[in-house]
Amino acid sequence: MKQTTLCYIDDGERYLMLHRTKKAVDASHDKWIGVGGKCEATESPDECMLREVKEETGLEIDRWHYRGIVTFISDTWPNEYMHLFTADRWHGDIISVCNEGDLEWVNKTHIEKLNLWEGDKIFLRLLAEPKHDFFSLKLVYVADTLTLAILNGKLLPLPQK
Numbered sequence: 160m161k162q163t164t165l166c167y168i169d170d171g172e173r174y175l176m177l178h179r180t181k182k183a184v185d186a187s188h189d190k191w192i193g194v195g196g197k198c199e200a201t202e203s204p205d206e207c208m209l210r211e212v213k214e215e216t217g218l219e220i221d222r223w224h225y226r227g228i229v230t231f232i233s234d235t236w237p238n239e240y241m242h243l244f245t246a247d248r249w250h251g252d253i254i255s256v257c258n259e260g261d262l263e264w265v266n267k268t269h270i271e272k273l274n275l276w277e278g279d280k281i282f283l284r285l286l287a288e289p290k291h292d293f294f295s296l297k298l299v300y301v302a303d304t305l306t307l308a309i310l311n312g313k314l315l316p317l318p319q320k
Contacts, residue, residue, distance in 0.1 A: 161239040164208040165195035165229075167286060168218065168246045173264040175216065175253075176273070180260040186236045191265070191273040195241075204242035212246070216262060217254035220246045226286060227294040229278070234301050245286060277305035277318055285310070 168175040177194050179187045194215045198207040204225070212220055223246040231239045253262060265273065267287070271280055278298035285291040299307035308315040 160230075161237050162198040162204070162207075163195060163239050163241045164198065164204055164211055164244065165193045165241055166208050166212050166220070166223065166244040166246055167193040167283075168212070168216070168220075168249060170264065171247075173266050174270065175218075176263055176265045176270070177215065177257065177259055178261045178263065181258060186233075187276070189274055190279075191270070191275055192279065194259075194262075195244075198242075204244075208242065208244050212249075215254075215257050215259055218249045218251045220249050222246065222248035225293065227282065227291075227296060229282060230295070230297040231278070232297070232299040235303075236300075243282060243286075276303075278308060280318070281308055281310075281315065 174193065176191045178191050180189060194212050195208060196211040196215070198204065202210070205223070208223065209220055212218055223244050225242065226245055227243045229241040229243055231241060270283060281298070282296055285294055285296070295311055297307070297309040298305060305317060308317060
């Protein structure tokens, strides 16, 4: 299983989001996500997240919270464990050009209107709930369709189209 990280940088009202537009072959092409990427062989999830945030945004994270592990199963893309973080303290300036796409601060109340993976909508809601300090979420996709979601061992109802 591939190991990745994803971090939502939080200024209280907004998340720094990445609109994935620049890679031709990208499972998340044209989707809006947090920032992160693949773990290198010797990295812990924290080290990977810190490196990826610096590379993709120019920001250095001063305080972060490890919020959950998301297991992605797909019939199209490699399966992965994604380590999910939020960060609420950082320093530095956001870079003007990101190799992955376009960075934009998005008000949390507007995020679900963006082009998101259905599973991302689930974990973004979990990030907003204080009762979910840490969670395990399994998301199963057939092509781009979410077919199964399991939170902490319990089946979740899927969103109706």
